[in-house]
Amino acid sequence: MLQAHVPPHADPGNVTPEPARAGIDVQINGEHFHHTGDPDMPLLWYLRDVLKLDGTRYGGEHGEGGADLVLVNGKARSAITLPMHKLTGHPITTVEGLAQADGSLHPLQQAFVDEDAIGCGYCTSGWLIASMDLLHRHRDPSDSDIDTLPNLCRCGCQTRVRRAIKRAAAAMKGAKA
Amino acid sequence: MSEQIALSRRGFLKVLAGAAGALVVGVPFAAMADAPIPPGFLGDTLYGMGTYVRIDTDGNVVIGARDPDTGTGVATSLPRIIADELDADWSRVSVVSLGLGVTNNNGAPSWTYGHQLGGTGSSIPAAWNDLRQAGALARWLLLQAGAQTLGVSADRLRCEKGMVIAPDGRRVGYGALATAAAQISPPKNPPAPKTPDRYTLIGQPAGDVDARRIVAGQTPYTLDHHFGDAVVAVLAHCPWRDGQLKSIDTTATLAVKGVQKVVQLKPDPKRPPGQTPIAPAVAVVADSTWAALQGRRQLKIEWQPGPSGSESSAALEQQAAALLDSKASADKTPPTTRVRDDGDVDKAGKHAARRLEATYHQPWLAHATAETMCCMARIDKDHAHLIVPTQAPQRAWAVVQSLTGLTPDQIEINVPRVGGGYGRRLDHDYVAEAVIVAKSVNKPVRLLWTRDEDMSHDWYRPASTHRISAVIDHHRHVIAWDQKLASASALVGRGVPDDRLWTSELEAGQIPAGLVPNYRSDWYNLASALPRGPHRGMPQLTNAFAVESFIDELAHLLRENPLDTKLRLLGEARQVPLQGGGTLDIGRLRNVLSLVADRIDWKQNWLRSVNGLGIACWHIGGAYVAHAVEVSLKGNTLGIERAVCAVDVGRVINPKGLEGQIAGATLDALGTALNLAITFKNGQPQQHDWKDYPLASMAQLPDDVEVITVPGDNRPPTGASFLAMPSAAPALANAVFRVSAVRVRRLPLMKELLRLL
Numbered sequence: 001m002l003q004a005h006v007p008p009h010a011d012p013g014n015v016t017p018e019p020a021r022a023g024i025d026v027q028i029n030g031e032h033f034h035h036t037g038d039p040d041m042p043l044l045w046y047l048r049d050v051l052k053l054d055g056t057r058y059g060g061e062h063g064e065g066g067a068d069l070v071l072v073n074g075k076a077r078s079a080i081t082l083p084m085h086k087l088t089g090h091p092i093t094t095v096e097g098l099a100q101a102d103g104s105l106h107p108l109q110q111a112f113v114d115e116d117a118i119g120c121g122y123c124t125s126g127w128l129i130a131s132m133d134l135l136h137r138h139r140d141p142s143d144s145d146i147d148t149l150p151n152l153c154r155c156g157c158q159t160r161v162r163r164a165i166k167r168a169a170a171a172m173k174g175a176k177a
Numbered sequence: 178m179s180e181q182i183a184l185s186r187r188g189f190l191k192v193l194a195g196a197a198g199a200l201v202v203g204v205p206f207a208a209m210a211d212a213p214i215p216p217g218f219l220g221d222t223l224y225g226m227g228t229y230v231r232i233d234t235d236g237n238v239v240i241g242a243r244d245p246d247t248g249t250g251v252a253t254s255l256p257r258i259i260a261d262e263l264d265a266d267w268s269r270v271s272v273v274s275l276g277l278g279v280t281n282n283n284g285a286p287s288w289t290y291g292h293q294l295g296g297t298g299s300s301i302p303a304a305w306n307d308l309r310q311a312g313a314l315a316r317w318l319l320l321q322a323g324a325q326t327l328g329v330s331a332d333r334l335r336c337e338k339g340m341v342i343a344p345d346g347r348r349v350g351y352g353a354l355a356t357a358a359a360q361i362s363p364p365k366n367p368p369a370p371k372t373p374d375r376y377t378l379i380g381q382p383a384g385d386v387d388a389r390r391i392v393a394g395q396t397p398y399t400l401d402h403h404f405g406d407a408v409v410a411v412l413a414h415c416p417w418r419d420g421q422l423k424s425i426d427t428t429a430t431l432a433v434k435g436v437q438k439v440v441q442l443k444p445d446p447k448r449p450p451g452q453t454p455i456a457p458a459v460a461v462v463a464d465s466t467w468a469a470l471q472g473r474r475q476l477k478i479e480w481q482p483g484p485s486g487s488e489s490s491a492a493l494e495q496q497a498a499a500l501l502d503s504k505a506s507a508d509k510t511p512p513t514t515r516v517r518d519d520g521d522v523d524k525a526g527k528h529a530a531r532r533l534e535a536t537y538h539q540p541w542l543a544h545a546t547a548e549t550m551c552c553m554a555r556i557d558k559d560h561a562h563l564i565v566p567t568q569a570p571q572r573a574w575a576v577v578q579s580l581t582g583l584t585p586d587q588i589e590i591n592v593p594r595v596g597g598g599y600g601r602r603l604d605h606d607y608v609a610e611a612v613i614v615a616k617s618v619n620k621p622v623r624l625l626w627t628r629d630e631d632m633s634h635d636w637y638r639p640a641s642t643h644r645i646s647a648v649i650d651h652h653r654h655v656i657a658w659d660q661k662l663a664s665a666s667a668l669v670g671r672g673v674p675d676d677r678l679w680t681s682e683l684e685a686g687q688i689p690a691g692l693v694p695n696y697r698s699d700w701y702n703l704a705s706a707l708p709r710g711p712h713r714g715m716p717q718l719t720n721a722f723a724v725e726s727f728i729d730e731l732a733h734l735l736r737e738n739p740l741d742t743k744l745r746l747l748g749e750a751r752q753v754p755l756q757g758g759g760t761l762d763i764g765r766l767r768n769v770l771s772l773v774a775d776r777i778d779w780k781q782n783w784l785r786s787v788n789g790l791g792i793a794c795w796h797i798g799g800a801y802v803a804h805a806v807e808v809s810l811k812g813n814t815l816g817i818e819r820a821v822c823a824v825d826v827g828r829v830i831n832p833k834g835l836e837g838q839i840a841g842a843t844l845d846a847l848g849t850a851l852n853l854a855i856t857f858k859n860g861q862p863q864q865h866d867w868k869d870y871p872l873a874s875m876a877q878l879p880d881d882v883e884v885i886t887v888p889g890d891n892r893p894p895t896g897a898s899f900l901a902m903p904s905a906a907p908a909l910a911n912a913v914f915r916v917s918a919v920r921v922r923r924l925p926l927m928k929e930l931l932r933l934l
């Protein structure tokens with residue numbers, strides 16, 4: 001299973017065009033990757049086994065629970081249900097890609113920290129991704145909007161997640177105003 | 178690179194000069210007090226730190242967290258206990274998870290860190306006893322060093338936020354003192370821990386120490402580690418623990434690109450559950466998870482059932498009912514046990530004005546941890562390195578030792594952050610599997626259980642059938658209480674004598690034992706070969722549901738407000754001795770009840786609200802809990818409008834962490850009561866993933882859990898990880914009765930409510 005890593009800032013003038021290669025080009029957290037393994041491999045295993053981006057986690061074969069959510073074109077999708085061959089041209093963001101370029105946390109991440117919206121933390125990446133999607137669609141989500149989140153949590157962090165989403169929405173509004 | 182420079186002969190603590198002049202304080206336990214310092218004890222790698230406290234010359238402090246954190250917050254609360262004694266500046270403290278601390282004591286293990294056990298409620302009480310000393314000693318040494326540097330006697334100095342401060346205001350940081358402090362001999366007697374008025378961190382709120390990394394996806398769980406060339410193993414287990422492999426064809430599996438080998442695993446019948454594979458199994462070993470999963474899909478296997486193959490949960494429930502129906506009073510031959518017999522229950526019946534009897538059935542449950550069972554294992558000839566999501570690293574060690582024959586110090590076990598435990602990770606069948614596979618393929622292994630394997634191969638919480646009958650006299654007093662429980666003990670096969678098998682099922686001191694003059698409790702043994710094991714909140718969960726529901730039924734019979742019935746049954750504030758030690762403090766129990774009642778405005782709302790209110794309480798190990806729940810019912814939709822929980826845990830180490838634990842356990846208990854059951858047919862669980870074992874959705878759960886904490890500053894702290902579970906479900910069922918007039922005596926609640934509505 002090979003992958004080529006194209007540096008994002010390569011100067012196009014200095015690169016000799018390569019012959020077309022077999023494989024799949026994907027864009028993850030703003031970086032470009034080239035997947036030459038099984039085109040049917042789910043994104044989850046590409047992230048975890050190949051790229052070692054381990055923040056997206058296995059929850060079940062059908063993505064139940066939401067620990068494996070990633071953003072595809074800004075929408076929360078279960079990474080285990082997405083085969084690699086469907087992903088070209090659809091930018092992907094994982095939990096590792098939520099922070100700003102300078103490493104500072106996104107207001108949503110900060111809100112999870114401030115509300116301590118974490119039990120064992122295994123499901124947390126998934127909640128962050130689903131909440132990010134929700135905040136894209138609803139700048140000021142109501143309780144019933146928040147109720148639509150698909151994630152499960154055995155540790156019972158749901159009430160703290162609810163608070164964190166509201167805190168983040170307020171912070172993001174403040175930032176834009 | 179490091180040297181042991183001073184060691185108290187009394188051996189209560191060790192002071193060591195670490196790399197680059199750091200001050201290092203660790204606690205050696207009895208067996209190793211005089212043992213030589215093992216190599217690597219002061220390793221510079223975090224996992225190899227081997228100590229509790231390290232103060233670096235730059236003033237940064239590293240504190241080790243010894244107990245696995247499965248989401249219980251001990252990686253935060255335990256280090257804060259040390260940091261407070263040390264007067265450290267918390268913003269300069271980093272916490273690392275200590276791996277298993279083990280040294281070789283003539284072939285036997287010697288546990289370097291003492292207590293290493295998570296999720297059983299014992300972490301905080303144990304730490305309160307010994308970890309405070311580590312901080313107090315480090316602080317004492319720094320004070321002596323400060324005295325030398327500042328030219329002021331130590332008793333006139335004080336410590337604050339990582340500084341030693343002289344009366345005239347001159348100050349010097351811990352970092353500058355670390356090297357000198359490491360040269361000072363510890364005192365003969367342990368320095369006294371602080372008096373509570375000087376606590377700066379204990380009792381103050383703190384977020385999870387890992388929070389920042391967790392929200393960035395950077396905290397590694399077990400399989401987020403990569404042992405270079407490790408292979409991946411996924412499993413197909415026999416549906417029956419006592420079954421066997423009938424036939425297997427691996428041709429198609431081995432043809433999958435990347436699949437390397439198929440390994441057969443068998444439980445060793447001589448070993449207790451949890452120390453050997455959970456069932457016969459086939460491991461598909463491949464160079465990637467995806468290849469291993471595809472290989473597993475291609476397996477052609479036939480399994481043959483064992484004796485458990487004829488069992489079903491429905492038949493077991495019928496047997497339980499038959500046992501309870503049989504007129505013969507508890508046959509006292511163990512395992513069936515008369516657990517308690519106060520007064521004379523039968524005679525008291527003659528004074529009955531009224532009687533009440535009810536039967537409650539609660540289902541089998543799975544652990545359903547978010548992170549499925551998994552393990553990393555590298556087994557070399559003279560060294561084993563494992564990364565294990567465990568609650569009990571010392572038990573994991575024993576499994577590895579027995580399968581490899583290595584000496585204690587040749588086994589290295591790291592415990593990263595763990596994705597939930599709830600009792601499942603007190604067993605280590607998956608560790609045994611990883612070791613066996615790693616040895617078989619002679620390569621490091623990342624072993625993963627898929628969700629379906631995890632759900633359908635568990636050490637389940639056994640189902641229970643409770644029957645309670647009470648006798649009420651003419652003054653509306655409960656004068657006799659007869660409690661019968663039939664269940665398949667979770668302890669069978671686990672080295673527990675027959676006459677103690679009841680202890681996982683029933684408590685001798687549970688409410689209302691000791692409060693009713695004639696009280697009897699009997700446990701009836703239900704024989705079953707289905708797999709069972711420890712589970713969070715066992716046995717409190719099932720008993721609290723039965724007892725606290727029954728008290729609500731008594732209130733209804735007596736046409737009383739249930740809170741009044743409950744308080745009347747508890748009686749005046751007093752100490753009631755508990756069988757097996759400790760006392761039940763009725764005053765504290767009444768207090769948590771009143772707190773939730775006041776918060777939910779019970780007096781006004783119980784009678785008037787269109788919603789239903791329910792209340793319940795319980796006690797676990799010297800801690801007290803009560804819940805009040807308000808529910809609405811619109812058509813067939815049940816809404817939990819409010820959930821209030823009050824707890825009294827004695828001293829609170831970290832109020833923010835405690836609130837999280839209490840809210841979390843409340844939601845877990847409510848969700849479990851609403852939705853969850855494992856059922857068996859032909860000895861096989863019928864649930865395979867979260868579609869048929871549906872943890873509660875956000876919409877089903879209350880928007881908030883209002884947590885009230887009793888300040889308990891003059892009492893030692895107690896563990897809280899499952900304290901808030903027992904009273905949540907009965908408070909919910911009692912509220913449901915109030916709103917619907919339907920008494921749910923059978924869980925899961927939603928299914929039963931919809932059946933009865």
Ligand code: FES
Pocket residue numbers: 118119120121122123124152153154155156157248547596597
């Ligand atoms: S925090 Fe443990 S499952 Fe959600």
